[in-house]
Structure formats: C-alpha cells, structure tokens
Amino acid sequence: MAEKEGAIVKTGHEEGLKMAASLLEEFGLPLGLLPLADVVEVGFVKGTGYMWILQKKKVEHNFKMISKLVSYDTEITGFVSTKNIKKLKGVKQLEIARI
Structure with a gap:
C-alpha cells in the first residue's frame, strides 16, 4: 500500500x-485510548501521520x-x-444496555 511507504513498523505484542x-504519548493522546490485546503489528509513517x-482478535x-x-477491530x-x-477506522462505540 502506498500509504504505508516509508513506515516504521514493529511486530509482536511487546514491541x-x-x-x-x-x-499516543508523543501526540498528547490518553494512554488508555487504545486498549489492545495480542498485537501483531504497529506501523507509523512520520511524513503523513x-x-x-x-x-489477533477484536x-x-x-x-x-x-x-x-x-x-476495537x-x-x-x-x-x-x-x-x-x-x-x-476499526473503532466503534456500542450501545450499553442500562438496567
């Protein structure tokens, strides 16, 4: 994909x-914004953001x-x-049933 060209990519959950x-920290976003599990890959293109x-799973x-x-998809x-x-993309708010 062209949008991934020149990206910094880390693979595996820990990395x-x-x-x-x-x-998140670099861009002043809350650290709890993306609660992730079983991360396969994270990539970032500095020039475009x-x-x-x-x-592995939602x-x-x-x-x-x-x-x-x-x-979180x-x-x-x-x-x-x-x-x-x-x-x-890949993040949706769901309805919570109130009892």
Whole structure:
C-alpha cells in the first residue's frame, strides 16, 4: 500500500504495544485510548501521520467513567496528529444496555 511507504513498523505484542503507547504519548493522546490485546503489528509513517495497528482478535472495552462500550477491530487505522486522530477506522462505540 502506498500509504504505508516509508513506515516504521514493529511486530509482536511487546514491541507493538510499546510503539502504540509511544505514539499516543508523543501526540498528547490518553494512554488508555487504545486498549489492545495480542498485537501483531504497529506501523507509523512520520511524513503523513498514517498509523495502523493489527491485532489477533477484536477487543471490547467498557469505559466506565463515561459509560461507553467501544469495540476495537483486528485492524485499526487513522492519521494521528497532536491531540487528534482523523479518519479513524476499526473503532466503534456500542450501545450499553442500562438496567
């Protein structure tokens, strides 16, 4: 893919998780924004801000403080910049049933 050209890529869970956390911190985003599991690959193109995360399975996370359930697909992509991720794909807010 042309958008991945010139990317820094880390593979494996430990290295991928470190890179994802580093990107969030570098761009002033909350470290808990992307709760990931079984990371396969994380990539970032510095020139465009394009990033991607591949993980083995979908993850659902309940953000209790804001009462939101969020689903993270096996592939998450977007363009990261200071305090912002644009064109984010692979992340969806789900409805929480209130009893």
